[in-house]
Amino acid sequence: MPAPAVPPFDYLLLRETLGSFAPRFDVEHRQQCDSTNAQLLASPRAAGSVLVCDEQLAGRGRRGRRWVSAPGSSLTFSLLWRLPRGRSATGLSLAVGVGIVSALETLGIEGTGLKWPNDIWLKGRKLGGVLIEALPERSNPGLVIGIGLNLRSSPGWQTEIGRTPASLDETGPVPPRETVLAHLLKTLHVTLETFGLQGFDATQDIWNSHNALRGQQVLISQENTEWQAECGNVDSEGALTLHLPDGSSRHITAGDISLIPLEP
Numbered sequence: 383m384p385a386p387a388v389p390p391f392d393y394l395l396l397r398e399t400l401g402s403f404a405p406r407f408d409v410e411h412r413q414q415c416d417s418t419n420a421q422l423l424a425s426p427r428a429a430g431s432v433l434v435c436d437e438q439l440a441g442r443g444r445r446g447r448r449w450v451s452a453p454g455s456s457l458t459f460s461l462l463w464r465l466p467r468g469r470s471a472t473g474l475s476l477a478v479g480v481g482i483v484s485a486l487e488t489l490g491i492e493g494t495g496l497k498w499p500n501d502i503w504l505k506g507r508k509l510g511g512v513l514i515e516a517l518p519e520r521s522n523p524g525l526v527i528g529i530g531l532n533l534r535s536s537p538g539w540q541t542e543i544g545r546t547p548a549s550l551d552e553t554g555p556v557p558p559r560e561t562v563l564a565h566l567l568k569t570l571h572v573t574l575e576t577f578g579l580q581g582f583d584a585t586q587d588i589w590n591s592h593n594a595l596r597g598q599q600v601l602i603s604q605e606n607t608e609w610q611a612e613c614g615n616v617d618s619e620g621a622l623t624l625h626l627p628d629g630s631s632r633h634i635t636a637g638d639i640s641l642i643p644l645e646p
Contacts, residue, residue, distance in 0.1 A: 388413070388436050388454045392560045399564035406430050407461075407567055413453075416440040418460035419515055419528040426517055426524060427462055434459035434563060452536040455549070457559050460528045461570065462517075466578045471514070471525060473582025473620030475500040478512050478527055480585040481573030483592055485565040491553050495594030498613075498622045498641060502531070503594045504548035529566070533559060583618050590615040595643055600624075603640040610644070 391411035397404045409432040415421055417440050418433045436453040451458045465471060482502055483494045495503040502510040510531035517524040532549035533556050550556045576584045590596070595613040602609050602624065614623035614631070621633040622641075 391434070392558065395558060396560040396564050399561050400568060403564075403568045403571055406571060407432050409434065409563075411435070413437065414439065417528075418458060419513060419526050422460050422462050422526045423515060423517060426519075429462055429464045429524065431462040432459055432567065434559075451530060455532065455534045455536040456530060457533055457562055458528075458530045459563065460526050461567070462524050462526055463574055464524050465574075469578055469581065471516075473586075473616075473618075474525070474527075474577060475512050475514050476589050476616065476620045477573055477577045477582055477585045478514070478529070478570065480588045480592070481570040482510065482512070482529065482531075482566060484573070484588075485562075485569035486550075488565055488569065489557060489562065491550060493553070494592065496589055496592045497594050498616065499620070504550070504552065506594070507546075507548035509548040509550070527570075531562070531566075533562065581618075582620050586616060586618055586620075595641070599644040601642040601644055602634070603642065604634075613641070613643075 393409070393411075396409060400407065407430045408428065412433065412435045414437045415433075415435045417438050418435050420440070421433055422431065435458055438451050438458050476496070476499060479496045479500060479502060483496060486494050491504070493505040494509070497503050497508070500512040501508050502512075510529065513528040515526045515528070517526065532547055534551045535546070535549045556562075573585065593613070593615060596615060598613050599610060600613045602611060611624035611626050611632070614625055616622050617633065619635075621635045624632045624634060626632060
């Protein structure tokens with residue numbers, strides 16, 4: 383079955399939905415590109431620059447994985463942002479996750495959660511993800527924040543990734559992609575400004591309240607080892623607490639680690 387036609391990008395609807403936030407973003411839409419993150423990394427722009435693309439041919443996820451998208455079924459975009467000088471980016475991907483969930487809640491989407499360190503969940507399955515990369519600058523480097531969300535189920539996803547991820551159409555009619563994007567950008571602007579002033583401390587409690595795996599048994603895969611623990615909350619630096627079978631606890635930071643929920 384051929385893919386449904388994707389309507390032209392509605393810049394007017396985007397600006398109207400952004401409202402007073404519209405001047406703070408410079409949004410460019412493309413039908414196709416290799417990767418929105420790669421494009422912004424290759425040609426740095428002003429903070430607030432946004433590149434949204436219907437289809438990424440080489441979309442990237444965490445740990446070098448491929449991010450699969452489909453025109454009309456996905457919302458994939460990257461935002462260039464700069465933190466105040468001296469502000470560490472530690473915990474930023476988690477804060478961005480909080481911003482995404484908050485934006486979806488303003489759209490009436492229920493059942494969202496966060497899986498450490500950078501996945502967005504809906505009713506127990508992956509709905510989207512975040513990938514943050516730094517521009518190669520020595521002074522106050524810019525950060526490219528890549529975000530992918532599944533708007534509608536795509537028949538090819540089961541074949542391409544071996545499972546069926548979550549999508550917003552499971553919750554009801556999906557708003558136009560421009561409306562979803564505008565809500566995300568407005569909430570992310572507030573989230574990122576707050577992070578610039580207070581770091582992850584400002585959103586730690588909210589992240590923990592949306593922790594999709596808290597209290598569940600998980601399998602941790604790190605390099606060539608695997609071990610099991612109970613998933614806890616994150617601390618003020620964004621490190622995840624894991625409760626081990628012997629009663630001790632261990633804190634892990636974002637790195638080459640995979641967190642897999644185990645069946646009860």
